[in-house]
Amino acid sequence: MSSPNTLSIFSQTVTTVGSVGEVALIQQIQEVIGRNSPPPPEGIGDDCAVWTPPENEKVLLTVDPIIYGKHFSDKDAPELVGGKLLKRNLSDIAAMGGSPGPALLSLAMGPDLCLDWLMRFIKGLAETCEKFRVPLSGGDVAAAEMQTFVATLTQTGTALNPISRMGAELNSPIYVTGTLGGSIHGKHLRFVPRLEEGKWLASQENVLSMTDVSDGLAKDLPALLKRGRQANLDLAEIPVDPFSDGIEGAFCDGEDYELLFTLEPGTKLKDWPFAIPCHKIGHVRKSRGQGTLIDINTGKPLEFSRDGYEHFQN
């Protein structure tokens, strides 16, 4: 795996993107991407990338950035940061039960960004593209203010039958894959997007709705519920990660990138074929007006000292 980072991301002394110029920069990026971008017009090099999705499937579109100072720091290995950018988008494709199509990368970079750091970032992205068979088909590089690094990835996908967030019914059982909480101790970089699991779930007739847990169960579970519904949860069944600081971390840490889904009322998940665990954590019920997430043992709403990941706190 990648060694911890020993480079600063920005510098005045080593070679920076500002010192090499746009044409040479794009050339170097393309060399590192290599065979992970097909020849144009399917890959990098034309005004648009051209893509022929599989017949009869619907197209899925999602976009997520990775931002210096917010999603990663100088301490993180640039290869892992590049991989994370792709994987967090693939997690959204998994959450619809889709298969990934081509991706586009848009980079806004200060001229003081270290060239070596950028090339290691691209290498990690390209290796992750290879692993998940995602063609990196296009993108853009643009100069931004000093000390800025915003990488935005657009991920396409396809699905015969995309599973939306909405669709849970009264009395639907609620399930979640894997374990929750403590992602800051490494999982936020090293997680595996649940693509296989998502596709399998989309092929099951009794799966009604699905999302990925990116902001924490406390924020993502209410987003599955229609107005007038609540989730009754058995806290003993919540799969708390060993790295989580207790049950609050499992609800509020975010960046779990696990799948959260609901089934047809009165049905069960049959023959779960994967190594990672999958837990039934509760049921959708009619709201009693006390709150959205209810502890079935006390009958009271769950309360946490924080609210799931909030992007704009000052």
Added chain:
Amino acid sequence: MSSPNTLSIFSQTVTTVGSVGEVALIQQIQEVIGRNSPPPPEGIGDDCAVWTPPENEKVLLTVDPIIYGKHFSDKDAPELVGGKLLKRNLSDIAAMGGSPGPALLSLAMGPDLCLDWLMRFIKGLAETCEKFRVPLSGGDVAAAEMQTFVATLTQTGTALNPISRMGAELNSPIYVTGTLGGSIHGKHLRFVPRLEEGKWLASQENVLSMTDVSDGLAKDLPALLKRGRQANLDLAEIPVDPFSDGIEGAFCDGEDYELLFTLEPGTKLKDWPFAIPCHKIGHVRKSRGQGTLIDINTGKPLEFSRDGYEHFQN
């Protein structure tokens, strides 16, 4: 049209995005976008946007950002900045001869971004979506460092027969739409992407290759030529814009967003049906090793004091 901007983009005194929180912010953005985003899962609100492209057409994908301090300043009306973000992406769809599909918006914003400025930006974007019938189907908002505004738009499109940049043959005539140069005096914000013209050109049997002039003719015309080819140009035929500072502006200013294309050798453009002009400016010839752009009257390579738009100059 929009009045000039009287708001600062960043502030410590008026209401900022950092003071309203993510949930309220997304809600306000969605209100301004209104009917320009369809209900989920086709529009904003699910893990991915779901799209069904027209049968038998190829999908086009492009991405371009707009960055504070690089592509616009405090002086520009935020509505025009929002419109420009969409239009520069639509120009890439036009350059392939495509029709626009849904778009995704990703915003990386400092917490000190003025809420009013952002809402006027979104309003301009939404009105431009309406004008060009582009559904704004998804996106993301993320916090960035203070004084940062990077808006990245992904534009999809479709075409039966996408026209690539490559394909010009020896002796192909070279054409360009509209006028070139001086875009900084207003055209860089107020241009109209040549979607209708691009579609019509893609339907003509003798159009071999096409691109849009975004970085200036000096940079975009060589990109149409294979190795070992040069462009012989009749400078008297270059459509210099009245706002351009002479012929050098027409080659080097960039942000013209006009279409540059080549035809089957020995053929002409027949019955150009549009109000904007379209000029034959030269021919593709075998390279004599002197340069890529040659003035036919002197037989010498064109030389300019600058090189077309270069994104990473320090």
